[in-house]
Amino acid sequence: MDFDLSGKVAAVTGATSGIGAATAEILAGAGASVALGGRRADRLDEVASRISGAGGRALAIPTDVTQEPQARAFVDAARSELGGLDILVNNAGVMLLGPVQDADVEEWRRMIEVNLLGLLYCTHAALPIMREAGGGDVVNVSSTAGRQATLGSAVYNLTKWGVNGFTEGLRQEALHIGVRVSVVEPGMVSTELLSHNRNPVVLNAAEKFRERVGTPLEPADIARAILYVVGQPPHVAVNEVLVRPSRQQR
Ligand SMILES: NC(=O)c1ccc[n+]([C@@H]2O[C@H](COP(=O)([O-])OP(=O)(O)OC[C@H]3O[C@@H](n4cnc5c(N)ncnc54)[C@H](OP(=O)(O)O)[C@@H]3O)[C@@H](O)[C@H]2O)c1
Numbered sequence: 001m002d003f004d005l006s007g008k009v010a011a012v013t014g015a016t017s018g019i020g021a022a023t024a025e026i027l028a029g030a031g032a033s034v035a036l037g038g039r040r041a042d043r044l045d046e047v048a049s050r051i052s053g054a055g056g057r058a059l060a061i062p063t064d065v066t067q068e069p070q071a072r073a074f075v076d077a078a079r080s081e082l083g084g085l086d087i088l089v090n091n092a093g094v095m096l097l098g099p100v101q102d103a104d105v106e107e108w109r110r111m112i113e114v115n116l117l118g119l120l121y122c123t124h125a126a127l128p129i130m131r132e133a134g135g136g137d138v139v140n141v142s143s144t145a146g147r148q149a150t151l152g153s154a155v156y157n158l159t160k161w162g163v164n165g166f167t168e169g170l171r172q173e174a175l176h177i178g179v180r181v182s183v184v185e186p187g188m189v190s191t192e193l194l195s196h197n198r199n200p201v202v203l204n205a206a207e208k209f210r211e212r213v214g215t216p217l218e219p220a221d222i223a224r225a226i227l228y229v230v231g232q233p234p235h236v237a238v239n240e241v242l243v244r245p246s247r248q249q250r
Pocket of ligand 1: 013014015016017018019020037038039040043063064065066091092093094095114118141142143144185186187188189190191192193194219
């Protein structure tokens, strides 16, 4: 199935690696101009170069989504530099696993600030732009962890449960201004997400999980699901997409 996003502008958070980078590339490949947000400026430039090398249009905007003014500036720059804002993909996220007891609460703060507040700041900045334009798409990247809680993942579960709840509440509100709000829930994807964890018990459990899953998803598998969501005609809203590796049980 071919999707044509020519003339559209997309903003993707967490576009320096993994699912966000793949999503930016696939949306640009379908014709959208893409604003890339994330903290690592060198990695943003690499993704932007790959997109422009393939004939697409990309704008790298170094952004820490936990800083409200930066999140707002990211969305505003997408609109002013690329000429509008049709699609916001709230993808930036961190997953710091481990038991609740004796946890480093700074890790909780980071997850809540990136996975929840960053998503809220970008969405808050985007909605008036989309309302004025008569519509748009907000796609929130959640996780199977937003549907299935697991030992050692309680606070990550909390954040992704929050993303799912917020998405449904906003969906009901924003349909009145022509904005479609969707959640995409990946199972295990081969990315850098786990690399910020140092706890050997967590790393060991993750390795065992990976062995059971067999072949994880690739970032492009999720990027294609996001393209499917935003590529629908205006009367179709794909509200929720759950994508697991074929052998992932939960
Ligand atoms: N991999 C999986 O198995 C899996 C499964 C389900 C859901 N997910 C979700 O998918 C999303 C993308 O993760 P990924 O798997 O692609 O991992 P990843 O490669 O580690 O990507 C995470 C992205 O989030 C960005 N980010 C982190 N903190 C940020 C901040 N303060 N401001 C702006 N950007 C920030 C990172 O960019 P910088 O570090 O450069 O800022 C990076 O681009 C996350 O929401 C994650 O929870 C992943």
